[in-house]
Amino acid sequence: MERHHFEEELQILKQRLLHMGALCEERVHRAVAALMQRRLDAAEKIAAGDSDVNELQIEIDDRCLKLLALQQPMATDLRLITSAMKINSDLERIGDQAVNIAQNVVKLLPYPPVKPQIDIPRMAEIAQGMTHDSLDAFVRKDVGLARSVLARDDQVDAFKDQVFRVLLTYMMADPGTIERCLALILISRNLERIADHATNIAEDVIFLVEAKDVRHHHVEEKVT
C-alpha cells in the first residue's frame, strides 16, 4: 500500500469512527428523550437492539486489522490504529448502554412519574458531550479537549450520587415508588458508564498524542 493510499485509508477510518460515534450519541439522546417525553414506542424501538452499531463495529475492526496487516505501520500510525480499535469497543459499549437505558425506560413508563426533580437530563447531556468531544479530540489530536473530557467525569459522578441520595430518601418515605426509583437509579448508572467510556476514549487520545499513559492517574477509583 502506498503512503498516499494509506493516508486515505486512515481518513476513511476516522470518518467511520465519527459516524459510529454519531450513531451511538443519537441512540443515547433518543433513549433519554423517550424517558422525558414518556414515549413507550420510542423506548421499545431502541430497546429492541442496535444492529447498525454492531455491524459498523465489525467493519471498523476489520479496517484496523487490514491496515495493520497491509501497511505494517510504525510509531504514531501504529498507535493511531490500535487506539481506533479500543475507541471502537468503547463506542459499541456506549451503544449498548443506550439499549439498556431504553429497556429501563420501558419498565418505568407504566408507573406515574416520580415527584422529585432529578438531574437525569443534565447528566445525559454531559455524558453525550463527553462522548462527542472525546471523538472530536481523537480526530483532531486535541489533547486539551481530551483533558476537558476527563475533568467532566467527576461532574457525572456527582450527579449520580445526588440522584441516588434523592431517590433513596423518596422511596424510603413512600415504598410504593420503589420500582420506579430503582429504574431511575439504574438509568443514572447507565449514564455514568457512558461517561466512563468517553473517559477511556479521552485517555486513549492523550496516550496517542503524547505517547504517555494517563490511565489510572487522573481520578480516584469510583463506586458503581
Added chain:
Amino acid sequence: MERHHFEEELQILKQRLLHMGALCEERVHRAVAALMQRRLDAAEKIAAGDSDVNELQIEIDDRCLKLLALQQPMATDLRLITSAMKINSDLERIGDQAVNIAQNVVKLLPYPPVKPQIDIPRMAEIAQGMTHDSLDAFVRKDVGLARSVLARDDQVDAFKDQVFRVLLTYMMADPGTIERCLALILISRNLERIADHATNIAEDVIFLVEAKDVRHHHVEEKVT
C-alpha cells in the same frame, strides 16, 4: 527480531495476561468473601484500589505495541496481539468491578444481614469461572471452552434477575431494608458486568481462532 525470539516474547505476553487474570479473579474472590464473612477490613483493603492491576495493564499494552512495531506480524500473530490488547482492557475492567463490589460491601456492612437467601456467592463463582476459562481458552486457543463461557452468561443474567426480584419484594415489605437491598442489587450488577467482560474475552478467542466475528450473534441484548 528473530522468529525464535518473537515466539518467546509471545509466550511471555501470554504468561503476563494469565497473571493479570489471576490477580483480577483473586480480587473478585476476596471482595465477595469480605461480603460473606462480613469483614470490613478486608473490604476496605480492596476498595482502596488496584494499583498492581493497573500497572500490569500498562506493561501488557506496552508489550503488545512493541511486538506490533518490531515484528510487524501477519495474520494469526497480528490477531493474537490485537486480541491480547482487548483482553487486557477487559481484565482491567474486571479488576475495577472487584473494587466496586468492595466499595458496596463497605456501605452494606454497617447494617444487619438481610434475611432472604440470595445467590450472590453462586453468581460470583460462575463469573470467576467464566473469567478463568475465557483466559485459559485464549492461551490454549480452545474454541470449545470459549463457547462454554458464552453459554454461562445466560445463567449469570438469570441470577441477576432473580436477585433483583427477591430483593425488590423484600424491600417493599420492609422499607427499613432499602439501603442494604440496594447495595446487594448493585453488587449483583457488578458481578454481571464481570461475566460480560469474560464473554467479550471468549468472543475474542473465537474470532482469533476461527477468524470469524461472533460478536452480536450469540445472545439477545440484555438490560443492565
